[in-house]
Amino acid sequence: TLTAPAPFADETSCQCQAPHEKLTIAQARRGTPVDRPVRVYADGIFDLFHAGHARALMQAKTLFPNSYLLVGVCSDDLTHKFKGFTVMNETERYEALRHCRYVDEVIRDAPWTLTPEFLEKHKIDFVAHDDIPYSSAGSDDVYKHIKEAGMFVPTQRTEGISTSDIITRIVRDYDVYARRNLQRGYTAKELNVSFINEKKYRFQNQVDKMKEKVKNVEEKSKEFVYKVEEKSHDLIQKWEEKSREFIGNFLELFGPDGAW
Numbered sequence: 001t002l003t004a005p006a007p008f009a010d011e012t013s014c015q016c017q018a019p020h021e022k023l024t025i026a027q028a029r030r031g032t033p034v035d036r037p038v039r040v041y042a043d044g045i046f047d048l049f050h051a052g053h054a055r056a057l058m059q060a061k062t063l064f065p066n067s068y069l070l071v072g073v074c075s076d077d078l079t080h081k082f083k084g085f086t087v088m089n090e091t092e093r094y095e096a097l098r099h100c101r102y103v104d105e106v107i108r109d110a111p112w113t114l115t116p117e118f119l120e121k122h123k124i125d126f127v128a129h130d131d132i133p134y135s136s137a138g139s140d141d142v143y144k145h146i147k148e149a150g151m152f153v154p155t156q157r158t159e160g161i162s163t164s165d166i167i168t169r170i171v172r173d174y175d176v177y178a179r180r181n182l183q184r185g186y187t188a189k190e191l192n193v194s195f196i197n198e199k200k201y202r203f204q205n206q207v208d209k210m211k212e213k214v215k216n217v218e219e220k221s222k223e224f225v226y227k228v229e230e231k232s233h234d235l236i237q238k239w240e241e242k243s244r245e246f247i248g249n250f251l252e253l254f255g256p257d258g259a260w
Helices: 025-030 051-061 076-082 090-098 116-121 144-148 163-172 174-183 195-254
Strands: 038-044 067-073 105-108 126-130 152-155
Touching (some): 051 152, 067 090, 090 105, 174 195
Parallel strands (some): 067 105, 126 152
16 A cells, blocks of 8 residues: 655665666566566656656556666756756656656656666666657667667657647647636736736636626526426416316306206
């Protein structure tokens, strides 16, 4: 049962108790002793942590019957230098990873390129990542040397979702989110919204509120008319029943065969 977030690598000792001998992929897939899990490493930026990230880590965790998943997260300085500005800062990204159920350990300030020293320090058996060459920092594929060493295991990307897709969606619908946050109490300064745009958004919010009120009135009016029609129908039906009853009683008294 999971009761606590995954530990940081620099706050815990290596949990691999058995002598760390190099494994082949075939050996790892057959299964290893309980005290010798296959140590799988996956790294990334993990900005705006989403289902695509989680699915990749799930795959990395379940590549072998007995595995221990270490996840490296690059710092802000390194990420901004080689990839670009992030939405979440490094502390937020570290914490997001710690609370993913597939992660056993988080390595903060992970290197952009994996060195033999880093792999040895963390006793890494295999590196998991999607198989698409990752060109960066002057290299056509930063995982090329890992692949050549037989330490690379591929995972599959989740199509239709990525950090870039989410950011694109926010940029596309910027006005909608700016108006929503103004309604929720954020100031124009916090949202970096100009004075004119603030007034425009607030006016649009008021217009939307008025439209919603009109819509509610229309719906209530329709409901009222429906209820009146329904009651009128019931009333007419009762009148018809009463009129038939009245006529029947009248004929019983005053008709040709009536009592009178």
